[in-house]
Amino acid sequence: MPVLRQITTCTEPSTVVIERRARARDRSVDYRLEVCRRHRWLANSWTGRRSTERAGGRCGTVTDYRTYAQIVQSHAAAWLVPLTANGPEDHEGDLAAxxxxxxxxxxxxxxxxGVAIALEHAARIAEAITVGALPQAEGRAQxxxxxxAAETLDAGARGA
Incomplete structure (x- = not known):
């Protein structure tokens, strides 16, 4: 099931699409990122084929087809660690911590x-998954x- 992420609050149409092809058999694409001309610098940390074909969606939209663990790692590497200096690897793999x-x-x-409140809420959900209070699939989706949402709030606060 793809996950929709929004890494900017920009409402301009995209001019560049970065699409990384999957190496997995169960999907053809890992993710697809769309950015406008003004925000194309955000694409520097995203690898994949760059194209103007099929551009025109909303700037900052990421359609992510990767696994839960890969998406969490992406959030951590590209956003959480730069923002808070804390990632799961700093807490023995414990996302909630x-x-x-x-x-x-x-x-x-x-x-x-709003960003801090969202992080605390996500921590409570991750803890609930760990103790079995929430089913894993539904909890992970939450x-x-x-x-x-936290990443989008942070993008708005930073003016991205």
Whole structure:
């Protein structure tokens, strides 16, 4: 099931599409990122075939077909670690601990922002999955939805 992410709040149509072909047998594409001319710098950390064909969707839209673990790793590497200096690898692979540490860092000297609140909420969902209070598939979908919303909120706060 693809996951929709929005890494900008820009409403311009895309002019460039970055599509990475999958190496997995069960899907043909890992992800597809669309960016406008002004935000094409965001594509620098995304590998894949660059094209202007099939452009025209909303800038910053990522349609992600990868596995849960790969999408979480992508969120961590491209967004969470640069924002909070905490990723699952810093907490023995514990996503909930990384998200909670990020929340604490973002709120240590100020009131919680929407991004911080979303991180804390995603941490609670990840913990609920771990203890069996939420079914894994449904819980993972919720974690990815909250992380996607947090990433979009952060993009808006940064002016991306």
């Amino acid at each position: 990384a998200l909670r540490a990020g929340y604490e860092l973002l709120t240590v000297h100020r009131e919680p922002t 974690v990815l939805a909250v992380l996607g």
